Amino acid sequence: MVREGRSLSRRDADAPGVRTPYLPPEPLPDEDWLADDPLLRRLLAERLPARSWAALEPRLARLGRAAPREVDPLARLADASPPVLAGEGIAFHPAYARLQALARRHRVFTDAWHGGTRLSSLALGYLYSQAECGYFCPACMTDGAAVVLARRPGFEDVVARLVRDEPEGALEGAMFLTETTGGSDVGTTSTTAAPRGDGWALTGDKWFCSNANAGAILTLARMPGGEPGTRGLGLFLLEQPNPGLRFVRLKDKLGVRSMATGEGELRGAPARLVAGAGEGFKAMAEMVNLSRLYNAVASVAIARRALREGQKNGAWRVAFGRRLQDHPLYARAVAALAVDVKGALLVTLDAAHAHDRGDHALVRALTPPAKAVTARLAVRAASEACEMLGGNGYVQPWVTERLLRDAQVLPIWEGTTNVQALDFLRACRREGAVETLVRAATGLRDAWRAWAEQARAMDEASSLRLMTQAFHLRAATLLRDHDLLAAEAYALRHVARDEEAFERLAAREGAALAGWPSIGPREL
């Protein structure tokens, strides 16, 4: 067991068993990702009804142990052998099928369909995606497709297969929106829909199609004689196998390499109408909004994993005669990251809880900032973790280089950061998001008042700054109910932006803020 704050003597460093001075690349044998996350446990125990928490806890505990032991090794294999086009289909490494099966069996995206809640489902997803971010994208789209289809009659058979908690007979979901004319500007969609028999036929090209092998794909197409822009778009269900859908190539991606992202050609592809002109885009937005929350969960998960790797390395690696965790600069970096991860986790899971309460106004106000700010945190955290591990952080088989590659997509897909800022601006101007956020705040009243004054005059240019501030205020406010020390540190870093005061706090309370793990080289 690692003891905190102790310098290594020469004898310690030479002790038997300390033959490799490096943190091993695989998760350590006793890692338990639920046990090492007291904030997650506390939040869930508080927010879920007692019976739901009692049912969820053993399943979370199982996944907390399975993620480092089973999911992580499979994720490494699937990342190293990405899918390829093979004849009419797509061939995957067998590890990918096992990742899919584990996700279903642990209900990482179906829990809300089997007696759970959005919060419980995303909490499971948070543990899973600390190990595998590639399949978490298909998981998210499968849940999202089910949500959209379940609200409309005629798709019951498809929904039942999407949300099965066993892999046998299950169906996967996808959403093909992006065309070469733009992923942000979806109103330029040029795929067309034409009636054929008692269904429809779609023709056009889709530029980014993740989970390309999915059986149930939602896609947008312009209705006959449809108006320009998003109003003329209908939403359709494409089912695979489909004689009119062909993938020209698979993207050669920086990260999330385990799952297939293709360029798709639709040539009179048979499809079923889900929502017609005027409604199609709105229906699609239901899925996109849920995906943004999933995106935030994946982002916090990557940041959490990055933090854990930095913590372990601090407890394990010795430089200049001391563990890294005993060096003030290293300790300060870990403390800062730990505080940021706590704030991000609270904002994200709190938004999930607002879903469960049916507080649509709060969900609307929180979704763009949660998506945008956590995604950039994931990239920063993964990058910092690479640096914390030194040279090993940049190379395989250490996980940090994969974390960085996987993280970089999070600010891009599901709407880039600027697109979130513009969406937040719309929510503030048209849907009262400023007042919603101020009303929901349980502390930091003066800071919220000052923010609201500026936010009421928000324009495009200031939207990103004010959205980011809203996120930080929300995080600092929520932390006050859970972890006073982290709340103080978070407010110093992101509300007052007083680095010097944070430094003093970190020097005094560094170990408590950083949460050094009880895992490490037992011999030390």
Ligand SMILES: Cc1cc2nc3c(=O)[nH]c(=O)nc-3n(C[C@H](O)[C@H](O)[C@H](O)COP(=O)(O)OP(=O)(O)OC[C@H]3O[C@@H](n4cnc5c(N)ncnc54)[C@H](O)[C@@H]3O)c2cc1C
């Ligand atoms: C690995 C991967 C998988 C993907 N999978 C899917 C998928 O399954 N389905 C799908 O539909 N799409 C998918 N995408 C596409 C993704 O959603 C888009 O790439 C993304 O929405 C951005 O669209 P774009 O690439 O057309 O960039 P653009 O829309 O051209 O944006 C380029 C830049 O311009 C900025 N910008 C655009 N408009 C504005 C504005 N009004 N004000 C200020 N700045 C602006 C953006 O913020 C961005 O920085 C995937 C992308 C990747 C990388």
